[in-house]
Amino acid sequence: MNYTEFEIISQYFQRNQRKDHNEIQGIGDDSALIKIPEKKILAITTDTLVEGTHFLRNISAKDLAYKTVAVNLSDLAAMGANPKWTTLSITMPKSDSIWLEKFSISLFHVLKKFNIKLIGGDTNCGPLSITLSLYGLLEKNTALLRSNARVGDLVYVTGTLGDSAAGLFLLKKKIFIKDLNIKNYLIKKHLHPIPRVHEGRALRKIANSAIDISDGLISDLGHILKNSKCGANINLNTLPISKVLTDNFKNHYCLDWALSVGEDYELCFTIPPKNIQKLDLMIKKCLINCTCIGYITHFEKGLNLFFNKKKIIFKKKGFNHFN
Ligand code: ADP
Ligand code: MG
Numbered sequence: 001m002n003y004t005e006f007e008i009i010s011q012y013f014q015r016n017q018r019k020d021h022n023e024i025q026g027i028g029d030d031s032a033l034i035k036i037p038e039k040k041i042l043a044i045t046t047d048t049l050v051e052g053t054h055f056l057r058n059i060s061a062k063d064l065a066y067k068t069v070a071v072n073l074s075d076l077a078a079m080g081a082n083p084k085w086t087t088l089s090i091t092m093p094k095s096d097s098i099w100l101e102k103f104s105i106s107l108f109h110v111l112k113k114f115n116i117k118l119i120g121g122d123t124n125c126g127p128l129s130i131t132l133s134l135y136g137l138l139e140k141n142t143a144l145l146r147s148n149a150r151v152g153d154l155v156y157v158t159g160t161l162g163d164s165a166a167g168l169f170l171l172k173k174k175i176f177i178k179d180l181n182i183k184n185y186l187i188k189k190h191l192h193p194i195p196r197v198h199e200g201r202a203l204r205k206i207a208n209s210a211i212d213i214s215d216g217l218i219s220d221l222g223h224i225l226k227n228s229k230c231g232a233n234i235n236l237n238t239l240p241i242s243k244v245l246t247d248n249f250k251n252h253y254c255l256d257w258a259l260s261v262g263e264d265y266e267l268c269f270t271i272p273p274k275n276i277q278k279l280d281l282m283i284k285k286c287l288i289n290c291t292c293i294g295y296i297t298h299f300e301k302g303l304n305l306f307f308n309k310k311k312i313i314f315k316k317k318g319f320n321h322f323n
Contacts, residue, residue, distance in 0.1 A: 043081035065106035073195035080204035081136030088121035149228035153270035163189035165261030193265035231301035234294035
């Protein structure tokens with residue numbers, strides 16, 4: 001069946017959603033209208049996913065909807081913001097009702113899980129591309145910035161690094177693994193990254209700086225260092241790499257994937273020594289799962305990587321669209 005743009009919007013994207021007392025106008029007029037509560041700041045982020053660049057051609061509508069929301073949420077998480085609203089610009093080659101049904105059900109499922117309301121968007125015909133913008137709220141002066149790391153801070157990452165890369169290479173048939181459970185685990189880590197929204201919220205009070213790892217640890221930690229005018233010493237022996245990776249792949253692959261491939265959507269953050277006790281308490285209460293991988297140094301020292309106590313040179317820089 002061939003729908004018009006307006007039928008697509010009303011059929012698939014104008015679904016019943018939660019009531020929101022800050023919303024003056026949602027889908028249906030020329031703009032959405034939102035009232036920002038006093039003492040709050042609006043955090044805004046947007047990400048585009050293009051077929052062939054950000055997802056493989058054969059990705060399911062369900063996985064695509066999930067990932068579009070997850071990668072945006074990861075950016076809000078890295079600021080410590082509380083996600084609230086979203087707009088969706090979707091360009092697709094045809095109005096395929098089965099695809100749209102699956103996409104929109106999955107979209108609303110993940111939006112509901114994080115209590116986010118779809119308040120507008122744009123619908124166009126063309127090569128498949130999806131742009132989602134997310135809007136979140138933050139208490140004034142509590143945002144986790146890239147520019148606030150301080151010499152002496154400890155550097156942490158949440159979760160594990162490198163699984164998503166292995167999942168991507170499995171999907172691209174660049175690597176192979178016999179065990180189906182392991183294969184599915186790694187592919188799931190690639191297609192279903194868990195945005196660390198709760199962790200980001202909890203870290204607001206104790207971390208100095210944070211970033212989410214989308215382009216690889218080296219590249220993303222590099223942004224913190226550049227913006228904060230600092231250096232760092234990182235002990236690669238402490239990198240959190242899953243047992244699934246270390247049991248199945250050679251050490252240098254695991255390290256390479258963890259450092260430079262990206263799409264883990266974990267948080268990298270720095271925390272002053274005075275707040276370590278508070279962080280340990282959060283870890284004990286299972287509010288956050290994270291690992292210390294090094295510490296912040298003076299700018300002149302640059303970024304230094306150590307493996308078995310020896311300094312190593314790592315050439316790859318991380319993902320770059322124009323490279
Ligand atoms: P305009 O032409 O004024 O930009 P549109 O006809 O594109 O308006 O959209 C009509 C309404 O539907 C607007 O409120 C817009 O935000 C919303 N909308 C359009 N596409 C989507 C979508 N994919 N998801 C959610 N809302 C959408
Ligand atoms: Mg429009």
